[in-house]
Ligand code: NA
């Protein structure tokens with residue numbers, strides 16, 4: 001108990017979460033009166049990242065770096081404009097659709113918000129949208145990044161849950177598209193009283209030219225998914241093949257990437273990957289001491305007194321994760337909760353680990369958009385200057401839409417399992 | 422000290438429901454019953470405490486009391502143990518059942534305390550391993566040139582290498598996918614796992630090589646062992662041997678049912694005879710006899726079973 | 727708290743800071759190389775398997791490249807202060823108090839590095855192996871520590887060398903942590919760094 005309290009205080013004063021997890025583990029070992037466990041600390045930490053599935057993480061981050069430097073974003077946005085730009089509320093839809101396409105290349109929400117807010121918000125403001133709404137919408141659209149494959153969070157989850165990475169990645173596709181549709185519906189409803197501006201008209205020749213110019217960039221997701229489906233590569237190798245495709249497209253099609261930029265991109269991706277992977281290593285230690293101390297068993301005993309059936313359990317999980325997600329969102333939230341909740345889900349309630357993973361990941365992604373710590377809002381605010389507090393209020397309908405998606409996913413496992421296997 | 426109460430931690434890589442896990446749970450129940458609750462056992466399945474290498478390390482330090490570890494892991498550290506993973510020591514699961522309870526096979530475990538810091542109490546078994554192939558095959562010759570997903574222990578690497586296959590390591594959770602999308606042309610596994618994963622759904626032939634099997638060894642941490650009262654040592658040994666002996670018998674009884682299930686599912690099943698394999702055995706033994714001196718004796722014993 | 731210009735800081739502190747900066751430079755180069763190696767290994771794996779000549783040890787080599795990347799990158803990130811953190815409280819504190827908390831957090835990170843180094847010491851037991859005359863087998867027999875006899879599964883490299891990245895990480899983060907602390911306490915000026923590209927993130 002004291003360990004737990006100290007852990008939260010450390011976290012609140014700004015000690016990195018990974019270090020908090022390690023220190024909590026050390027305190028736990030100390031407390032257990034079994035100092036022999038200290039001898040296993042180093043090999044367990046190493047073992048936590050000694051896993052083939054994690055290799056795709058640095059590579060997916062590398063794709064983002066290349067895309068950023070290769071002029072790929074601008075083409076995808078232009079294509080979305082050609083498709084839905086002329087509607088009433090056109091740019092709002094463009095924002096969502098472009099984000100959906102870009103999600104099929106990028107694996108992280110914050111990276112996506114940083115890229116898209118720079119492009120979309122000034123454009124929307126110019127056409128007469130409220131800047132705060134534009135920034136908030138972009139932040140929500142960033143949620144699609146870790147849901148539509150590829151996704152760093154799904155990779156982390158699949159390694160923790162020991163399910164095939166490719167199944168986990170594919171499982172996100174239907175929920176991702178569903179979320180896009182729900183968000184579009186919210187815009188259509190909000191348009192009734194907000195009266196959004198109509199987008200600029202484009203003639204068919206223009207549209208065709210823009211789409212043709214953008215289509216090669218969509219080779220990247222096709223290569224990622226296609227190399228898996230044809231058996232050329234597994235999910236991990238697909239990340240490398242996708243990176244290669246992104247480099248070649250950036251260099252020879254958009255011609256905005258120079259091979260001289262690559263070393264710096266490699267270093268940056270390496271550091272960003274280490275931020276995630278080191279957290280995974282810390283989590284391995286933490287979950288090991290929890291299991292060793294039989295904590296999941298104790299939590300399971302309590303949960304069983306509260307939730308009788310799988311659906312009630314999933315709803316309970318959603319409430320718990322939404323609360324945790326206010327302060328600790330994304331991968332860290334996943335890493336702290338999965339070791340405790342997943343064994344209960346699969347062993348006590350017979351829930352498919354893929355189904356559980358989809359719900360947990362989407363819920364903690366929504367944590368990026370809940371106060372007080374909402375990373376996507378922070379990024380959108382840093383890029384555009386819009387205020388975080390007001391951003392949360394004007395975009396509340398999107399929050400409810402995301403909650404609706406979580407409810408649907410919790411009740412109907414088939415939405416998550418449709419494409420997995 | 423004889424009255425000291427303790428709860429043993431037992432780590433195992435296989436998931437709940439696997440025959441080994443059921444046997445381990447039975448050891449726990451009997452332990453509790455026979456000591457009126459003084460001794461008990463908590464099972465950590467699915468590698469919850471780490472992979473087999475990590476569990477061995479924890480047993481060496483004394484943090485983990487018991488671990489049931491496959492001879493793939495032990496044999497890649499202690500080559501003499503890998504003698505039991507050599508091909509065609511015996512040619513049926515029924516003979517495997519006799520082999521692993523023979524004092525000769527158990528004597529392979531004598532080096533464990535010195536080489537790994539653990540005590541080996543008994544073997545548990547699975548059925549003999551089979552090859553699933555993505556295209557129709559007839560026999561061993563057809564393994565030539567095949568990209569075959571194998572368990573990466575050195576004994577198997579050499580065996581499949583001699584058969585002309587190209588051993589390909591694929592992480593276990595990804596095997597089904599690798600097979601279904603053609604990253605590999607085949608895989609090898611025991612029947613239990615194969616039926617759970619339904620490898621027949623992505624295969625054209627099941628080849629029963631009747632050559633190799635993958636036992637696990639019930640290990641006790643050497644450090645923990647030294648702290649146990651001799652009566653408790655004896656009790657733990659007896660209950661482990663009884664539970665695994667029952668597991669071995671069940672595996673033999675269940676094998677025909679599993680084969681029948683595969684047959685009913687429609688996959689063609691081919692059998693390999695030892696006579697097809699003399700050349701491979703000679704080449705294999707040339708490599709492994711020096712590393713695993715018990716191999717010749719095991720072969721002699723196997724021929725009498 | 728006063729921030730002295732770097733020139734006026736005492737020599738040992740300046741030496742500490744330059745050592746940390748020097749190590750950071752080397753780490754960045756290694757990171758770039760490891761990332762390129764990882765990328766190349768995976769592509770080679772795709773090609774060789776397609777050509778029906780898969781390389782047996784390639785998977786293991788790729789995993790270890792990624793693990794080394796993790797710990798070397800984690801050391802860089804400690805120096806660059808870019809780990810995930812929550813820091814809810816500090817946002818509502820007065821600047822002076824917030825600075826004190828920041829220094830406290832840095833001190834705790836340094837404390838962890840020291841604890842990790844201590845655990846590495848227990849695990850590697852350098853005195854024990856030296857006393858056994860660096861005879862791994864004899865040492866393992868008496869200590870039940872089999873670290874020095876173990877080899878990796880497919881490449882058959884000595885495990886202790888592959889896992890040696892963790893003690894290395896412990897040492898470099900002690901150095902970086904100490905440099906960070908000196909800066910937080912205002913004993914030396916923070917080095918000027920180009921802001922990291924905000925266009926990336928990993929969540
Ligand atoms: Na994505």
Ligand code: NA
Pocket residue numbers: 325326327328329366367368369370371372373374375
């Ligand atoms: Na939040």
